Amino acid sequence: MAGPVPWHLLPENSSVGSKGQLMIAGCDTLELAAEFGTPVFAYDEEHLRARCREAVAAFGSHATYATKAFLCGAMAKLAHEEGMSLDVATGGELHLALAAGVPADRLVMHGNNKSVAELAMALEAGVGRIVVDAFEELDRIEQLVAGGTTNPNEAPQKVLLRVTPGVEAHTHEFISTGQDDSKFGFTVSTGVAAAAVERAKASESVELVGIHAHIGSQVFRAESFAEAVSVLGAFAQPFGLPELVIGGGLGVAYVEGEEAPTISQWSKIVLDGAAAAGITASIGVEPGRSIAAAAAVTLYTVGVRKDLAGIRTYVAVDGGMSDNPRPVLYGSGYESCLARAVEAPRPLPARVVGKHCESGDLLVRDGHLPDDLALDDILATPVTGAYGHSMGSNYNKVLRPPVVFCRDGDARLVVRRETYDDLLLTDLGF
Numbered sequence: 001m002a003g004p005v006p007w008h009l010l011p012e013n014s015s016v017g018s019k020g021q022l023m024i025a026g027c028d029t030l031e032l033a034a035e036f037g038t039p040v041f042a043y044d045e046e047h048l049r050a051r052c053r054e055a056v057a058a059f060g061s062h063a064t065y066a067t068k069a070f071l072c073g074a075m076a077k078l079a080h081e082e083g084m085s086l087d088v089a090t091g092g093e094l095h096l097a098l099a100a101g102v103p104a105d106r107l108v109m110h111g112n113n114k115s116v117a118e119l120a121m122a123l124e125a126g127v128g129r130i131v132v133d134a135f136e137e138l139d140r141i142e143q144l145v146a147g148g149t150t151n152p153n154e155a156p157q158k159v160l161l162r163v164t165p166g167v168e169a170h171t172h173e174f175i176s177t178g179q180d181d182s183k184f185g186f187t188v189s190t191g192v193a194a195a196a197v198e199r200a201k202a203s204e205s206v207e208l209v210g211i212h213a214h215i216g217s218q219v220f221r222a223e224s225f226a227e228a229v230s231v232l233g234a235f236a237q238p239f240g241l242p243e244l245v246i247g248g249g250l251g252v253a254y255v256e257g258e259e260a261p262t263i264s265q266w267s268k269i270v271l272d273g274a275a276a277a278g279i280t281a282s283i284g285v286e287p288g289r290s291i292a293a294a295a296a297v298t299l300y301t302v303g304v305r306k307d308l309a310g311i312r313t314y315v316a317v318d319g320g321m322s323d324n325p326r327p328v329l330y331g332s333g334y335e336s337c338l339a340r341a342v343e344a345p346r347p348l349p350a351r352v353v354g355k356h357c358e359s360g361d362l363l364v365r366d367g368h369l370p371d372d373l374a375l376d377d378i379l380a381t382p383v384t385g386a387y388g389h390s391m392g393s394n395y396n397k398v399l400r401p402p403v404v405f406c407r408d409g410d411a412r413l414v415v416r417r418e419t420y421d422d423l424l425l426t427d428l429g430f
């Protein structure tokens with residue numbers, strides 16, 4: 001018999017309301033569901049801020065929030081207010097961060113295969129750094145500069161080179177990136193990365209300020225980061241560059257029994273590793289998931305319960321792979337609980353599924369819920385603050401959910417729910 005949902009998976013400022021319901025930062029989740037409808041992403045704003053501050057305390061302005069994990073205007077402003085720089089990986093992320101008022105010099109332009117248009121946008125905006133992923137990107141920057149596209153301060157654009165250090169992170173194949181067989185960066189072991197350094201140093205269009213690597217995502221083993229630091233340090237040291245960035249990737253606990261290092265523990269291992277390796281460059285990081293994931297729960301309404309005799313119980317909710325594709329993409333596990341009874345034991349084995357037209361559309365494969373689960377109950381899935389909203393889709397023309405920031409008993413709508421008319425906006429067929 002499964003116990004209550006593990007408390008540590010809930011946002012930091014969660015509490016139990018007078019009727020046993022889940023409260024987030026003083027907001028009653030049942031009231032959130034009633035006011036904003038379901039599905040809805042409910043964030044604990046102070047949790048987000050605390051994680052940003054934790055990263056900044058260790059790495060200063062070299063703590064860069066990876067916006068791909070979760071991005072909207074309010075989040076971009078929040079990360080900036082708390083002192084983080086922002087990593088944007090496409091023209092779209094760049095556009096949003098600039099529209100939110102984040103100063104361009106606090107932005108780091110990422111991405112593999114950046115287009116001429118994206119690089120031009122970055123140069124013209126005056127982004128602080130561009131992380132170059134391939135020789136073609138250096139060619140494009142040089143061509144743009146030769147054609148008169150420069151950053152507003154007209155100094156050569158500061159760049160880092162992304163390298164693959166040959167460190168295998170223990171994570172899912174699709175989100176592991178530091179090994180040699182990778183589409184990302186310049187390979188260290190073959191000498192290509194060293195050649196890229198020479199090429200960038202010789203270029204008059206850019207100023208090479210550092211080396212960058214990202215070994216993977218959802219990495220629990222802090223030692224992997226220490227290995228990456230020492231391998232990178234050994235590579236970068238002879239070039240005497242002032243910056244070394246080791247990317248993001250710190251894992252978070254999603255289900256019962258999982259445990260991940262905190263940002264502070266991670267930063268200590270990284271910084272101690274750098275000091276032990278004699279690295280004098282400043283160390284930068286780009287956490288995404290560890291900032292945003294555990295800050296949110298998604299609230300759904302239960303619409304169907306099917307008890308298939310001798311097989312299993314299916315619980316269908318009003319969202320699914322369009323608001324959380326991670327279970328389908330990576331086989332990721334989640335927990336679930338009833339918002340009205342957050343401390344209730346969960347003896348009922350149940351598969352929580354969505355409303356999309358395919359069998360693979362599941363949110364919690366092997367979940368547990370209270371026995372008295374009924375129609376119209378509000379179900380909460382914790383740790384959905386990263387790579388849910390940002391990887392969401394309109395599959396089956398399902399509307400993207402709203403995002404609510406909860407703080408001190410106030411719920412602030414920061415992204416409204418899509419409307420059916422929003423679905424027609426880009427369609428010229430009418």
Ligand code: LLP
Nearest residue numbers: 066214217218248249250286287288289387
């Ligand atoms: N920096 C770079 C260059 C990255 O590519 C990434 C993530 C990060 C930082 C942030 O990593 P984080 O701290 O969030 O692990 N959609 C997948 C994760 C893909 C991560 C891609 N790059 C998932 O839902 O697990």
